[in-house]
Amino acid sequence: MPELPEVETFRKYIEGTSLQQKIVGFDCADTRLLKKDREVFEEALIGQSFVDTQRIGKYLFLLTNGDDVLVMHFGMTGRPAYFRGLEERPKYAHIIYQFENDFFLGFQNKRKFGWNDLTRDISAYQQAAGLSEDARSLSYTHFLAAVQRRKTYIKPVLMDQSVAAGIGNWMADEILYQAQVHPEKKVEDLDERHLQAIFEAMKRVIETAIDKEANYSDFPSEFFIHIRKTGESCHHTEGHIEKLTVGGRSTYYSPEWQQL
DNA sequence: TCCTATGTTGTCAT
């Protein structure tokens, strides 16, 4: 689930539920999901409130009225869940932040690839994590420079968080399908026209997905996500969708539409 | 049993 549009939707969800309430409790059922000791989380957050949010790529920052910022990364299967009463604790809500009046912000993470961390400096954190500017606000100039520095296939470059923070596997496939570029096209073999098409597709996919709150079924019918499966029919050709492994990730594409 | 899954990171070889 969580690529840029999903995390942006999570951000808004948290903004709408969890700000300006005093944090009175913290629980973690599996400390492998914490990047710092439990005590450090308690010390930093109990008695504070979340007052603002910021997202860079797939990283979500929850600012408090203290000096500490909570960092959430959802991995492959995470999402936030706001609920009332401990007995309502959702499955896989391994980390929970308790507010007054018995409401909780839960960090659900079935596969436990996600985590929470703390920082006091978002910019330094962004740098240390090797994140580019968020893909949503990234300029074409910066995008081009970052891409052209690389020598490998376009798909892993697009998914590199230091190139365009927030692009993940389904978005990369969507972008390359819309831009009509083969995922194994070498970056150095792409002309300016294709790079521009990729950039424009990236922006369009991001804005559309955010507008639809990352509900794939609400995406326009021409979006690739609806046919991102072996054997489905391409919108543009007579051909069918095929699967490859590129950069170690499952990759779906239309061989006749996206030629090498 | 084996394979797959929307992510990141460490290791190893080049």
Place this chain on the structure above:
DNA sequence: AATGACAACATAGG
């Protein structure tokens, strides 16, 4: 030093 390929991480479901 930089880069890329690939396994590992943890878990559920087909």
